[in-house]
Amino acid sequence: MYYFILNPSSQSFGSRSVWSRLSEKLNAQGIDYKVFATRFPGHGKEIARTVTMTDPEATVIAIGGDGTIHDILCGLTNLSTITFGVIPSGSGNDFARGMHISSDPDRAIRAVLAPKRYTRMDLGVLKDRPGERFGVSSGIGFDAAICHEALNSPIKDFLNSINLGNLTYAAICLKQIILYEPCAMTIEADGNRHFEIPRAYFAAVMNQKYEGGGVKMIPDAKPNDGLLNLIVVGDVTKSKICCFLPMAFFGKHIHLKGLHFIKCTDVKITAGRTCAVHLDGESGGMHDTLHIGLETEKLRVITG
Structure with missing residues (x-):
């Protein structure tokens, strides 16, 4: 199951345009999915935790910038069994740049819906601040x-x-x-x-x-x-x-x-x-x- 977590304010609402194109493709291909829009700081973390605790094999896709991605990463559970993807729509997009994820929304959408390559990435953790x-x-x-x-x-x-x-x-x-x-x-x-x-x-x-x-x-x-x-x-x-x-x-x-x-x-x-x-x-x-x-x-x- 795909779970999309969207920051509607990313890149001054650019993520809404990305979601409009993506949802058309999802519906046309009959793909099962759920979408969540973040409403406040830390909301992405809450959503990610709930989703991955409920579905330990979830495919979680962030639509937003580095701040949205960070928020979601802090909430993910079952790291070794879930899959994470990004459709970048922020201003910096350093996560996507470093992971060689296309900055072109259409190419990023195609990669998410038909993945050909995965990377098992490390996550840094603050040892004196659990959950960060x-x-x-x-x-x-x-x-x-x-x-x-x-x-x-x-x-x-x-x-x-x-x-x-x-x-x-x-x-x-x-x-x-x-x-x-x-x-x-x-x-x-x-x-x-x-x-x-x-x-x-x-x-x-x-x-x-x-x-x-x-x-x-x-x-x-x-x-x-x-x-x-x-x-x-x-x-x-x-x-x-x-x-x-x-x-x-x-x-x-x-x-x-x-x-x-x-x-x-x-x-x-x-x-x-x-x-x-x-x-x-x-x-x-x-x-x-x-x-x-x-x-x-x-x-x-x-x-x-």
Whole structure:
């Protein structure tokens, strides 16, 4: 059985257009399905939990952006027996980009209705906050501060409606570069690697290559290799941060001084002050620690 979870406000109502085309195909082919529209933050999580507890072999399809996907991922149960798919209709679509899911709605619809390729992907989990997962990335510091401000930006919906949503992040990023003050961070990876960064701008734990609407943060990250990819940006000047960001869109930043990379399965980040935290670009609140591991079960995702 197909269960479609739709965010009607994604990309300023673009998901409604996608659903209109998809429902025509479902009805024409006589496919059994149920559709649910989210009505409030966290609703996708509730729906996903109910569906997958009731039907442990459900095929759950998200129609929306990275925020909708994140919400649903946090609610899924029976990870090893269900199937997950995405028809992207958000502004960033980093999950779809990293999983090689087509951004073209018609191609994504065809893949969901007639899957040819699956990937057993890892899911990151916050070990000190039960029920919180991520599929793309989680971070603390500068990058999360950008996410927090973007989520409350009054111009984001307008720019999304004309397919210029990434300009929201660019403008906020420039503002944060000027105002953000780095802090000390302590990193403990897999319980046996420990180091300190006196002036860190941010630490991001990546499950996939991209975050922030196409920033190629970890060019060699793989969502199915059983590893987390940590990047810490510290001990750099603001001018170097200005160089880092455009280079990162193309994955050309990895040799810059002041960047630290670690592959691990468990990482604890302790900041010298309370900082913004994000989960797949959604607000994770304000915290001074972030402890991340991997779910024991992998999730089967339709990728083509």
